[in-house]
Amino acid sequence: MKKPRIKDKIKSMLPIERLLRSNTKENLWLYILSLLKKREIYGWEIPKLIAKEFEFEPGRITPYRVLYRLEKDGFVKSRIKERKRFYQITKKGEEELEKAKKFYQKILGWLK
Secondary structure (H helix, E strand, C coil): CCCCCHHHHHHCCCHHHHHHHHCCHHHHHHHHHHHHHHCCEEHHHHHHHHHHHHCCCCCCCHHHHHHHHHHHCCCEEEEEECCEEEEEECHHHHHHHHHHHHHHHHHHHHCC
16 A cells, blocks of 8 residues: 655645644744744753644754754854753844744734
8 A cells, every 4th residue: 555645644634733733843943943042042951842842843863953953044053062062043033033923923923
C-alpha cells in the first residue's frame, strides 16, 4: 500500500487544522523571536520552551534550521558560552517581530 503524501494529508485537513499548522510550525520564527525578546536562550532549550509557552511541539530539527536561517539573515546572533551556543534577538529581529504582530492585529481587525 502506498504511503500518503504530505500534499494529500494537507488537502484532507480541516480548515482549523490548516490554520493552526500555518500559524505555528510553518511560522516558527515568530515564536523563536518572541522567546528571544525575553532573554538570551541556549539553543537546546528552544523546542522545550515553545512546547511549554505556546502549546505545540515543533519538529526535532526544525528549530535549529530556523535559528540558522534567522542568524544568517541578521535577525538573531549567537555566541558560545561554556561550550554552548546561546542566541539573542537583534534590533533587526525585534523590528521584524513587531511587523508580524501588527500584521496579526490587522487580520484580527478584519475578522471582527
